[in-house]
Amino acid sequence: MNDMTEMFIERIRAASAAKPLCIRGAGSKDFYGNAPQGEVLDVRGHRGIVAYEPTELVITARSGTPLTEIETALAEQGQCLPCEPPRFSADSTLGGVVAAGLSGPRRASAGALRDYVLGVKLLDGNARELNFGGRVMKNVAGYDVSRVIAGSLGTLGLILEVSLKVLPRPVAESTLRFAMSEADALERLNRWRGQPLPIVASAWHDGALTLKLAGARAAVDAAVRKLGVGEAAESGFWDALRDQKLPFFTAETLWRLSLPATAPALDLPGEQLVEWGGAQRWLKSDAPAETIRAAAAAGGGHATLYRAPAEPKARVGAFAPLPAPPLALHRSLKAAFDPRGLFNPGRLYREL
Amino acid sequence: MAVPGVQAPTPNSDGQAALLRELAAILPPSALLVEHEDLKPYECDGLTAYRQLPWVVALPSDEAQAVAILRACHRHRVPVVARGAGTGLSGGATPVAGGVILSLAKFMRILSIDPLACTARVQPGVRNLAISEAAAPFGLYYAPDPSSQLACTIGGNVAENSGGVHCLKYGLTVHNILKLRVALIDGTVVEIGSDALDAPGYDLLALLVGSEGMLGIVLEATVKLTPKPQVAQVVMASFDDVVAAGNAVAAIIAAGIIPAGLEMMDKPATAAVEDFVHAGYDLSAAAILLAESDGTPEEVEEEIAAMKAVLARAGARELRVSQSEAERLKFWAGRKAAFPAVGRLTPDYLCMDGTIPRKHLARVLTRIAELATQYGLRCANVFHAGDGNLHPLIMFDANVPGELERATEFGARILELSVDVGGTITGEHGVGIEKVGQMCVQFTREELEAFHAVKAAFDPDGLLNPGKAVPTPRRCSEYRLTGSAR
Numbered sequence: 001m002n003d004m005t006e007m008f009i010e011r012i013r014a015a016s017a018a019k020p021l022c023i024r025g026a027g028s029k030d031f032y033g034n035a036p037q038g039e040v041l042d043v044r045g046h047r048g049i050v051a052y053e054p055t056e057l058v059i060t061a062r063s064g065t066p067l068t069e070i071e072t073a074l075a076e077q078g079q080c081l082p083c084e085p086p087r088f089s090a091d092s093t094l095g096g097v098v099a100a101g102l103s104g105p106r107r108a109s110a111g112a113l114r115d116y117v118l119g120v121k122l123l124d125g126n127a128r129e130l131n132f133g134g135r136v137m138k139n140v141a142g143y144d145v146s147r148v149i150a151g152s153l154g155t156l157g158l159i160l161e162v163s164l165k166v167l168p169r170p171v172a173e174s175t176l177r178f179a180m181s182e183a184d185a186l187e188r189l190n191r192w193r194g195q196p197l198p199i200v201a202s203a204w205h206d207g208a209l210t211l212k213l214a215g216a217r218a219a220v221d222a223a224v225r226k227l228g229v230g231e232a233a234e235s236g237f238w239d240a241l242r243d244q245k246l247p248f249f250t251a252e253t254l255w256r257l258s259l260p261a262t263a264p265a266l267d268l269p270g271e272q273l274v275e276w277g278g279a280q281r282w283l284k285s286d287a288p289a290e291t292i293r294a295a296a297a298a299g300g301g302h303a304t305l306y307r308a309p310a311e312p313k314a315r316v317g318a319f320a321p322l323p324a325p326p327l328a329l330h331r332s333l334k335a336a337f338d339p340r341g342l343f344n345p346g347r348l349y350r351e352l
Numbered sequence: 353m354a355v356p357g358v359q360a361p362t363p364n365s366d367g368q369a370a371l372l373r374e375l376a377a378i379l380p381p382s383a384l385l386v387e388h389e390d391l392k393p394y395e396c397d398g399l400t401a402y403r404q405l406p407w408v409v410a411l412p413s414d415e416a417q418a419v420a421i422l423r424a425c426h427r428h429r430v431p432v433v434a435r436g437a438g439t440g441l442s443g444g445a446t447p448v449a450g451g452v453i454l455s456l457a458k459f460m461r462i463l464s465i466d467p468l469a470c471t472a473r474v475q476p477g478v479r480n481l482a483i484s485e486a487a488a489p490f491g492l493y494y495a496p497d498p499s500s501q502l503a504c505t506i507g508g509n510v511a512e513n514s515g516g517v518h519c520l521k522y523g524l525t526v527h528n529i530l531k532l533r534v535a536l537i538d539g540t541v542v543e544i545g546s547d548a549l550d551a552p553g554y555d556l557l558a559l560l561v562g563s564e565g566m567l568g569i570v571l572e573a574t575v576k577l578t579p580k581p582q583v584a585q586v587v588m589a590s591f592d593d594v595v596a597a598g599n600a601v602a603a604i605i606a607a608g609i610i611p612a613g614l615e616m617m618d619k620p621a622t623a624a625v626e627d628f629v630h631a632g633y634d635l636s637a638a639a640i641l642l643a644e645s646d647g648t649p650e651e652v653e654e655e656i657a658a659m660k661a662v663l664a665r666a667g668a669r670e671l672r673v674s675q676s677e678a679e680r681l682k683f684w685a686g687r688k689a690a691f692p693a694v695g696r697l698t699p700d701y702l703c704m705d706g707t708i709p710r711k712h713l714a715r716v717l718t719r720i721a722e723l724a725t726q727y728g729l730r731c732a733n734v735f736h737a738g739d740g741n742l743h744p745l746i747m748f749d750a751n752v753p754g755e756l757e758r759a760t761e762f763g764a765r766i767l768e769l770s771v772d773v774g775g776t777i778t779g780e781h782g783v784g785i786e787k788v789g790q791m792c793v794q795f796t797r798e799e800l801e802a803f804h805a806v807k808a809a810f811d812p813d814g815l816l817n818p819g820k821a822v823p824t825p826r827r828c829s830e831y832r833l834t835g836s837a838r
């Protein structure tokens with residue numbers, strides 16, 4: 001346990017638009033978003049689980065706490081973070097996990113990281129300590145700023161502490177794999193979505209659809225009887241998928257397309273891995289950014305240049321450009337929390 | 353009671369006359385209410401203790417009209433208060449003096465249902481239950497189920513981030529909304545969220561949900577639909593004391609079970625309800641718990657057996673499991689009718705809405721009982737036990753001089769107590785005008801400033817539902833001087 005709030009306050013006071021801060025945990029997500037800029041403010045020393053009561057289903061920890069430490073504490077009590085944020089390194093911090101807002105294989109059924117954020121304590125651009133949300137499951141007092149912090153890539157404030165909702169681990173799990181084309185997989189996922197089946201994760205890649213079932217023993221067994229066992233999947237598949245350690249993810253250029261799950265197979269060159277029942281499609285492609293972004297937009301979603309060399313990323317931006325009215329709202333919100341423009345300039349959008 | 357502390361930027365009468373002419377050009381006469389008797393039904397929402405006549409009520413029937421109304425009001429600096437069904441319990445839809453009520457009552461269409469995507473696109477005035485009814489032929493339903501679901505609208509649900517008895521397992525409104533079409537006060541229309549599972553940039557959707565009509569007007573919502581479970585069954589457990597019932601809730605969670613619903617009622621609440629709906633509740637119990645399981649038949653059988661065992665170990669005196677769908681609905685009908693049932697026992701009641709860490713339940717209920725004696729008022733408690741959201745129902749008679757004030761003060765003490773034990777002043781009903789004072793207890797001056805800054809990012813002139821939800825520093829000084837005198 002270590003509280004470094006005072007040091008952070010000093011650093012924020014000393015920073016300026018000309019000398020902005022790059023808030024950083026273990027740096028395992030330096031690749032994500034636009035290139036980090038500014039003087040590094042390392043939050044790893046600010047760590048420790050502040051409160052965890054399993055029967056309240058809430059855990060509160062400082063931002064520098066490694067995600068692995070949190071997940072170990074939860075596992076000891078038979079609980080978990082169902083949104084399964086990727087663990088890019090063993091040192092990945094809670095602050096980085098929340099700031100990036102990424103979710104793992106179970107996202108379509110269990111919800112996103114933001115769905116589990118209950119409260120956030122942060123330092124704003126005036127070095128004021130602010131608490132939003134809380135440590136209880138339901139809270140509608142004031143605007144829901146804590147969920148906005150999820151995925152804001154550190155551009156609104158320095159996260160000091162986060163409270164997350166946690167859940168019991170499913171009693172039973174089973175993995176099924178079936179050989180089929182992408183179109184067949186999407187068709188089947190569409191059909192299953194509206195049925196009360198315990199499918200909690202799906203991944204189509206290289207001619208095979210892998211499903212994860214989880215829940216009560218009886219429900220999982222009944223679903224296996226209904227769907228068939230299929231082929232065996234390699235052990236550790238879901239962890240490797242979650243942490244993006246499958247060979248597929250070793251691309252130099254990787255796009256993440258977020259689409260309505262019912263969008264048909266994309267006619268884009270390159271190799272794909274489809275998750276979230278069709279709603280998240282990873283694409284390794286050298287097609288021009290404009291082509292990929294246009295295809296995603298035409299499909300009703302958006303495309304993130306997830307991993308790429310510095311040059312193309314700087315040119316096209318990591319995230320799909322925003323139309324003018326929401327961009328104006330983004331600017332006003334940034335100005336509300338970080339009026340001097342100190343935190344992670346440009347990391348999310350050039351304009352912020 | 354007059355609405356406290358709501359100071360709106362009021363235009364002069366020339367401005368009002370000009371605006372009225374503009375509104376009359378946008379709307380047919382039947383959709384623009386100006387006469388006293390027509391305005392009367394809009395003077396309050398479910399928080400009937402506070403009333404304020406609006407200046408006019410506008411009832412647009414499409415987006416073009418709604419946007420034109422907002423533009424006109426914005427130009428003339430006249431405040432706008434959105435209104436759905438008016439079932440809100442915190443005064444969110446209470447009119448602002450000199451302001452316009454923008455009723456979304458005519459936005460009643462279910463625009464589309466996509467059974468493959470499991471989504472529905474609906475207008476904001478669509479009733480919560482109507483979505484589930486429309487989705488039923490596809491084996492789907494809209495999961496958040498506030499007890500007011502027959503009447504309340506999805507626009508109101510979004511604005512309050514409403515919950516229901518099944519939210520422990522299926523989430524609150526915020527977890528079940530994918531996309532909103534929102535008009536800002538200057539008439540700009542913004543799409544927030546996406547038909548995909550996320551949208552680039554800040555999560556503005558999270559900000560809009562629960563914003564109490566203060567950031568924008570919801571013109572359309574895309575909601576997530578959930579496959580209907582094959583079966584559901586509920587266990588009803590009686591306890592001799594509320595502490596044991598509270599511990600039983602923790603024991604169920606500790607056993608790794610997340611019931612589809614987990615609700616508690618104390619003796620005054622069950623008595624009120626039984627008299628009203630004859631649900632078959634155990635009237636001698638100090639508290640009853642309702643714990644529901646849903647899923648496949650095998651799953652439900654397994655979970656019900658597990659819950660029965662835990663409840664028995666936790667000291668349940670009597671356990672009854674619903675034996676048919678009709679009986680299950682009857683058990684729930686009692687819980688869902690708790691507010692109107694208490695309403696029959698008393699001329700007036702206030703419904704509190706704090707959330708507390710569950711482990712403090714005994715302490716909080718004991719203190720509420722003491723306060724009831726101190727203020728000389730009766731109080732029944734209904735509790736979303738799974739997620740710690742407590743609804744004390746304070747009974748009073750507004751016609752007895754001083755009772756409303758006493759009830760309000762009693763309520764304030766309960767909310768302060770919720771904050772004291774680490775909880776919040778509102779779990780699902782919103783702050784509105786009712787709890788504006790207690791916001792000063794839960795948040796610091798700086799945090800309230802941040803909320804005002806968020807508001808200003810969407811509505812720089814402060815025209816949307818002004819004076820609600822976020823107190824001014826002056827209001828807090830007043831509250832500290834008077835309101836919280838213990």
Ligand SMILES: Cc1cc2nc3c(=O)[nH]c(=O)nc-3n(C[C@H](O)[C@H](O)[C@H](O)COP(=O)(O)OP(=O)(O)OC[C@H]3O[C@@H](n4cnc5c(N)ncnc54)[C@H](O)[C@@H]3O)c2cc1C
Nearest residue numbers: 436437438439440444498499505507508509511515565570
């Ligand atoms: C008997 C009873 C039981 C209840 N049970 C529950 C319950 O179990 N759970 C729960 O959470 N609540 C409950 N409520 C409270 C209430 O029903 C909810 O808050 C509901 O969401 C309000 O919906 P409404 O359409 O009536 O909104 P209104 O009361 O008309 O408005 C509520 C707020 O939403 C704003 N608003 C309305 N429409 C829009 C729009 N289109 N765009 C922007 N803002 C808008 C209004 O300005 C106001 O601030 C209950 C109320 C009653 C009377």
